[in-house]
Amino acid sequence: MIGYGFMGAAHSVGWRQAPRMFSLPRAVEMAVIVGRNPDGVAAAAEQWGWAEAATDWREVIARDDIDIVDIVTPGDSHAEIAIAALEAGKHVLCEKPLANTVAEAEAMADAATRAAGSGIRSMVGFTYRRVPAVTFLRDLVAQGKVGRIQQVRAAYRQDWLVDPQMPLAWRLQKEHAGSGALGDIGAHIIDMTQFVTGQEVAAVSGTMETIVRERPLQGSGSGLSGTAAEGMGEVTVDDVAIFTGRLEGGALVSFEATRFATGRKNALSIEVSGDEGALRFDLEDLNTLGFYDRTAPDELQGFTRILVTEAAHPYVEAWWPAGHMLGYEHGFSHQVVDLVTAIAEGTDPHPSFADGLSVQRVLDAVERSSENDSAWTRTAAGVPAA
Structure with missing residues (x-):
């Protein structure tokens, strides 16, 4: 695993728990974790159960004893690491969003297609797909339980940036993160919408806003190199993104991604309305x-x-009796199950890099729309905007 911030902890839980709760077709060894700070990555290895720590990801992906590379670094390094790993014959799991730009995502998807010809698999970490209730929602929509989809409402609301004294972390710098609330949490609701409806977002009309434009400087943290600094620095990404989307089938979707929803800590919700019914989910x-x-x-x-806790529900059978609740961390175990199973069976896991590219194109279209007075802007799905 390359990187050891917040997502490093979550992925480590998944790698550790999945082989113990599910009958995986292959044994999993948590071989090595990589980070730039020797002391920091060594501490992470000990705490999270990795056999060893390293500071040079290029040396690690060249090792013969490494089969899978899990990328949990900031977005500006995804493309370089993922493409190198695929070309080295390693299966790749990469955190979302796939990249910081469409061009990077296209290069990654092309590399994944080439690698697939040699049996090398790749997957994007849109983990909320693997919450049992979300997978079950997708299944019910596919079974026609809501009929023809007429409208979707999707939102991801957090409030961790409401305090203007929150330091300038890497997630607030475009060169590292690509975008702000849009890419970080908006990517999730775009992917979830496309996942549960089975349709791509064809066009968008959106607005983005940066509410607090300067924040106190800090060391970069999260496994990145950097030193403490004084003064203020510019926030170069959005704090809020609100946009409308049109699905391939014609239905409209309202999207909201914000880090300024006071009182909301991690409120992801989606509601799918059809002519015969509706389904709703709240994280x-x-x-x-x-x-x-x-x-x-x-x-x-x-x-x-x-209550999505029955053994008949997706993933649940391996866990606890009905009514004994699952949590946020279980999605990361399910992610490992699906990836390892696909590798063992020689099938392509999902969400694929192509799925990640699809989301990246929607993110890009929202940015272009916001820069153009919220004009309707097509994505690569190619359906007319109106």
Whole structure:
């Protein structure tokens, strides 16, 4: 695993837990974790259960005993590391968003296609797909439970930047992060919308805003090199992105990605409305789904709460008895299960780098729309904007 910040901890939990709770087709060894700071990465290796620590990712991906490279670094290094790893014959798991630009994402997707010809697999870490309730929501939509999709509402709200004294972290610098709330959390709701509906976002109309434009400087942290600094630095990414999307099938989607939703800590929600019913999910109640059956008799109308903890639900059988709740960290174990299973079976895992590229194109279209007075802007899906 390359990188050892917040996502490093989450991925480490997944790699450690999956082989113990699921019957994986291949054994998994947490061989080496890589970071620039020798002391920091050594401490992470000891705490999270990696056999060894290293500081040069190029040396690590050249090793014969490494089969999978897991990339949890900031977005500005995704393309270089992922392409090098694929060309070295390593399977790759890369955190979202896939890259910082469409050009980088295209290069990564091309490298993944070339590598697939030699049996090398690649996957993007859109982990919320693997919350059992979200996977089940996708399955119900595919079964026609809501009928023809007419509208979708998707939002991801956080408040960790409301305090103007929050230091200038790498996530607030375009050269490292690519974009702000849009790419960091907006990417999740774009991917989730495309995942559960089975349709790509064809066009967008959006607005982005940076609310606090300067913040106190700090050392870069999160495994990056850097030293403490004094003074203020410019925030070069968005704090809020609000946009409308049109799916390939014609339905409209309202998207909101914000780090300024006071009181909201990690509030991801989606609601899919169709002509025969509706489904809704909220990450702050992640073991449940709301289901509305419009075809039911009048006296039974209303949203039904489904507790997604039964053994018949996706991924749940390997865990606890019904009603014993799962949490945020379980999605990372499910991610490992799906990746290792695909590698063993010789199949392409999802979300693929092509899926990641699709999301990147939507992110890019939102930025272009915002720069052009919120004009409707097509993505690569190629459907007319209106």
